[in-house]
Amino acid sequence: MIDAWLYPALTAVAVLTGFIDAIAGGGGLIMMPALLVSGVPPIMALGTNKLQSMCGTFVAMSNYGRKGLIDWKENLPTALLVFAGAGVGALLVQRIDTRTLSLVIPLLLLANAAYVLLSPRMTDEDAHQRVSSRGYAPVGGAIGLYDGFFGPGTGSFFTATLVGLRGLGLTRATALTKFLNWTSNVASVLLFALGGKVLWTLGLCMAGGAMLGGWLGSHTAMKFGARLIRPLLVTASIGLTIRLLWGWFA
Template sequence: MIEPWLYPVLTGVAFVTGFIDAIAGGGGLIMMPALLVSGVPPLFALGTNKLQSMCGTFVAMRNYAAKGLIEWRPNLPTALVVFAGAVSGALLVQHVEARTLALVIPLLLLANAVYILVSPRMSDEDAHQRVSASGYAPLGGVIGLYDGFFGPGTGSFFTSTLVALRGYGLTRATALTKFFNWISNVAAVLLFAIGGKVLWLLGLNMAVGAMAGGWLGSHAAMRHGAKLIRPLLVTASIAMTGRLLWGYLSA
């Protein structure tokens, strides 16, 4: 049973995480501990977090799309693969221990932060793409599977690989990331809902905060571009690395 006073508190936390997610991702590493500390069982915390994240990501995605920053048609096949991957991950997490991922993912996040720091491609200028949209789809599916299974760092992985492999500028990569993130969130919410692992009243309250944060965060990212997105991506990646390693070592 969630104490009534926790509803506005968690909605406030969702606002902060929605803002962060709209720009750099990583809000789940704030939201998940907040839910767990509030007494929400782990699988319910995952499902409820996906619900509020889905709503916040939708608002951010809509804002980016309104500015013409998302190419829908060439990326629809990848979105379908992301959806399938997220469904698989959400099924898997309900039956598999996540401890191995808790060690591997921090190392990937650290490598991701280093790449963002040193790569000259991390700007708002589009570059030559190394793989086509269809060539990127399998990697998108793997990231989607990871998002359905575990989640933290998904946005960073999508953004950095879209810049490195698809040649997108950082702001356009962030915009497309929100589309893929939203697709994977929808898949995860469907699976958790079918399994009865979503606290709907709490999740919808939190969604209000997440949507407000997503609206502000996406507008800030579009206004300031790579000057804002790049340092936040690095900060989020390093923070997630430390948080996940701490959780692994203290378990």
């Protein structure tokens, strides 16, 4: 049973996490501990967090799309593989212990932060692509599986690989990340819902906050571009690394 005052409190937290997710990802760094501290069981917290994240990401994605920053048709094959991967991941996480991942993923997040910080590609200028949109699809599918199974850092992984492999400018990569992340969230929510692992009333309250945060965050990212997105990506990656390592050793 969740205390009544936690509904508006967690909705307010969702505004902040929706804002962060719309720009750099990593809102789960704040939302998941908030849900757990509120007494929500871990697997229910995962499902409920996916619901609010899906709604917030949808608003951010829509804003980026209206500005012409997302090529829906070209990236549909990747989105379909992301959807399938996330569905498999959401099934697995309800059956497998994720503790080992919480030690491996920090290493990937640190590598991701170093790439974002040091790579000359991390600007708003498009660069030469190393793989086509179809060639990137398996990479997207693998990240989608990870998102459904575990999740922290998914947005950062999408953005960094879209810049590094697809040659997209940072703002365009962030926009496409929202499309792919929303796709993985939809698959995860469907599987968590079928497993009865979503607190709907709480999740929908939080979704309202996440949608406001997503609207504010996406407009802010489009206004300031790479000079805002790049430091937030690094901060999110390092913050997630510290949080996961703390969770492991604690």
